[in-house]
Amino acid sequence: MTLRRNVYKVLCFGLILVIAYNLFLVFYTKAILQKLILSSLQKELHLPLSEWNGTVIKRLSHLELDFQHLKKSVQLVVKQQERVDNILERVEAKASEMKKQKPREKLFPDSLLFKQWGEDLPEAEQKKAQDLFQKFGYNVYLSNQLPFNRPIPDTRDSRCLQKTYPSQLPSLSVILIFVNEALSIIQRAVTSVINRTPSRLLKEIILVDDFSSNEELKANLDEKIELYNQKYPGLLKIIRHTERKGLAQARNTGRDVATAEVVAILDAHIEVNVGWSEPILARIQEDHTVIVSPVFDNIRFDTFQLYKYNLAVDGFNWQLWCRYDPLPKDWIDLNDVTAPVKSPSIMGILAANRLFLGKIGSLDGGMLVYGGENVELSLRVWQCGGRIEVLPCSRIAHLERHHKPYALDLAPALMRNALRVAETWMDEYKDMVYLVWNIPLQNSGIDYGDISSRIALREKLRCKSFDWYLKNVYPALKPMHNIVAYGRMKNSLDQNICLDQGPIPGNTPIIYSCHIYSPQYTYYHLTGEFYVGGLIAEKGVDDRCLTDPGFGEKPTLEPCSKAAKNGLHIHWDFKQGRAVRNRATQRCLEIKKDTSGYFVLVLQTCTTQGWTIQHTVRNWGPTNLQ
Ligand code: UDP
Numbered sequence: 001m002t003l004r005r006n007v008y009k010v011l012c013f014g015l016i017l018v019i020a021y022n023l024f025l026v027f028y029t030k031a032i033l034q035k036l037i038l039s040s041l042q043k044e045l046h047l048p049l050s051e052w053n054g055t056v057i058k059r060l061s062h063l064e065l066d067f068q069h070l071k072k073s074v075q076l077v078v079k080q081q082e083r084v085d086n087i088l089e090r091v092e093a094k095a096s097e098m099k100k101q102k103p104r105e106k107l108f109p110d111s112l113l114f115k116q117w118g119e120d121l122p123e124a125e126q127k128k129a130q131d132l133f134q135k136f137g138y139n140v141y142l143s144n145q146l147p148f149n150r151p152i153p154d155t156r157d158s159r160c161l162q163k164t165y166p167s168q169l170p171s172l173s174v175i176l177i178f179v180n181e182a183l184s185i186i187q188r189a190v191t192s193v194i195n196r197t198p199s200r201l202l203k204e205i206i207l208v209d210d211f212s213s214n215e216e217l218k219a220n221l222d223e224k225i226e227l228y229n230q231k232y233p234g235l236l237k238i239i240r241h242t243e244r245k246g247l248a249q250a251r252n253t254g255r256d257v258a259t260a261e262v263v264a265i266l267d268a269h270i271e272v273n274v275g276w277s278e279p280i281l282a283r284i285q286e287d288h289t290v291i292v293s294p295v296f297d298n299i300r301f302d303t304f305q306l307y308k309y310n311l312a313v314d315g316f317n318w319q320l321w322c323r324y325d326p327l328p329k330d331w332i333d334l335n336d337v338t339a340p341v342k343s344p345s346i347m348g349i350l351a352a353n354r355l356f357l358g359k360i361g362s363l364d365g366g367m368l369v370y371g372g373e374n375v376e377l378s379l380r381v382w383q384c385g386g387r388i389e390v391l392p393c394s395r396i397a398h399l400e401r402h403h404k405p406y407a408l409d410l411a412p413a414l415m416r417n418a419l420r421v422a423e424t425w426m427d428e429y430k431d432m433v434y435l436v437w438n439i440p441l442q443n444s445g446i447d448y449g450d451i452s453s454r455i456a457l458r459e460k461l462r463c464k465s466f467d468w469y470l471k472n473v474y475p476a477l478k479p480m481h482n483i484v485a486y487g488r489m490k491n492s493l494d495q496n497i498c499l500d501q502g503p504i505p506g507n508t509p510i511i512y513s514c515h516i517y518s519p520q521y522t523y524y525h526l527t528g529e530f531y532v533g534g535l536i537a538e539k540g541v542d543d544r545c546l547t548d549p550g551f552g553e554k555p556t557l558e559p560c561s562k563a564a565k566n567g568l569h570i571h572w573d574f575k576q577g578r579a580v581r582n583r584a585t586q587r588c589l590e591i592k593k594d595t596s597g598y599f600v601l602v603l604q605t606c607t608t609q610g611w612t613i614q615h616t617v618r619n620w621g622p623t624n625l626q
């Protein structure tokens with residue numbers, strides 16, 4: 001680069017010399033030249049002097065002008081070259097300065113925000129980004145820089161593109177609920193809905209603010225709504241709760257004010273994908289009793305890149321946490337990847353015929369904060385004559401937050417809401433919910449609110465039983481009827497330590513300081529099995545059974561059905577406060593002090609040690625000892 005610049009310089013300098021020399025000739029020898037040329041030419045051609053003077057002087061003046069021109073051009077070239085040189089010099093200086101600089105320090109090496117993003121961010125910006133991340137649970141710093149109408153990959157199966165839909169489809173109200181989301185996130189959601197929904201179908205977008213405290217969601221958001229409405233008259237509406245009501249009531253508020261035939265009730269941190277609405281509207285037009293869910297893709301909370309999720313059905317476990325389940329065999333046998341998939345539940349986001357949703361009771365307004373409302377709706381829909389489907393050709397990108405800004409721990413809200421569902425809809429199976437959450441069956445002390453109006457609704461709609469739902473819709477859940485005691489297990493020698501599943505991965509149970517989490521939940525069956533480390537109770541997934549391997553002094557945890565098949569020693573005799581004795585080996589589960597004075601869990605010839613378990617069922621023993 002430097003060599004090339006020097007060559008330019010030498011060339012330019014040479015050129016200037018030539019021009020200067022020429023100009024010298026022009027200015028100082030002009031008269032002499034004129035005289036010489038004129039006289040010699042005049043002599044040769046025998047022309048009168050006056051004629052010659054005019055023509056030749058004109059030519060010479062042209063030559064002079066040309067020289068001036070050339071001089072100016074050269075000066076320009078030189079100037080431009082100087083400018084280029086300056087820029088190059090500055091760039092080079094910057095590069096070498098950057099090389100000299102130490103790499104930027106990572107201010108938050110443990111923050112997940114910076115695992116795959118923000119490599120070269122200056123320190124002050126890192127701080128800004130991290131603060132926003134903590135406040136919102138996603139990368140607001142990046143969101144604020146991305147265009148609202150950013151393109152996202154079309155994640156549909158190519159066969160969806162061949163599908164055609166009726167020209168007459170029902171109108172659509174899109175409801176976006178939020179509490180303390182970033183303004184740019186809401187604007188991107190709104191923009192995606194406007195850009196990717198046919199305008200003839202999109203009747204309105206209703207924003208429901210569940211009493212946000214963020215300043216930018218007040219006047220600022222109102223201004224943005226006004227701007228949208230200037231462009232699309234009457235399209236946007238906003239309803240603001242005057243107290244925090246939780247997501248179920250926010251969704252209900254949206255449905256209550258909606259006016260279109262179909263409502264799509266979405267989170268505010270979404271971007272709908274191309275063609276998302278037509279499959280929904282067509283399916284609900286065909287059958288107004290179907291509640292549908294689109295397929296979600298994941299917007300990464302740090303990079304905002306889209307990750308495609310495979311098609312799955314929406315299920316849940318006995319705690320009523322939602323999860324994805326495998327596709328049903330009869331759907332696979334259809335061999336049509338665009339066909340609706342029957343689903344036991346929804347994740348939360350849904351679309352429905354507005355009036356049908358109202359008729360079956362919308363969402364249970366007694367649900368607080370978060371969770372459970374999706375399962376409640378699902379059981380109600382199935383048990384009361386509707387159905388739920390996932391539509392493979394309708395895709396919505398949903399941002400899965402790193403953490404929720406409105407609750408540090410969702411478990412208490414979900415547990416309370418789960419009990420509401422259990423008590424309203426699950427009949428004799430409701431105990432399973434209490435068992436997996438490790439809650440006493442009687443006098444739980446948990447206030448799940450008034451459910452009388454929901455029970456009245458169930459009667460009014462003449463809904464089917466949960467037993468029918470399990471057998472016909474969700475056979476993957478496996479109820480257990482012979483658990484007679486559950487919860488933490490304490491040994492008579494020390495009340496502060498509890499039986500614990502031990503390190504994961506691993507299958508060696510231990511004795512450990514007592515806490516309130518599932519690694520210390522145990523389940524004793526009338527038939528003698530002792531589950532340790534929580535209760536799964538699902539078909540195709542094994543719980544883990546306390547086992548005497550028959551040698552050594554350490555007990556193990558083995559997958560129950562495999563252990564039973566292989567004849568392992570998984571059956572124990574136990575009564576409240578008494579020994580835990582293996583039926584086959586007659587060894588007892590006990591604790592003893594190791595060389596450093598700590599208790600360890602062992603299998604040994606029985607001494608006088610006894611165990612107490614936290615909760616008992618069906619008069620098997622005294623209840624609620626701890
Ligand atoms: N939300 C609400 N009120 C609440 C809690 C949540 O309106 O008290 C909204 C939230 O802003 C979001 C939607 O409910 O748009 C679903 O919540 P979230 O996205 O946290 O749940 P997830 O999608 O992770 O299950």
Ligand code: MN
Nearest residue numbers: 267269398399
């Ligand atoms: Mn969400």
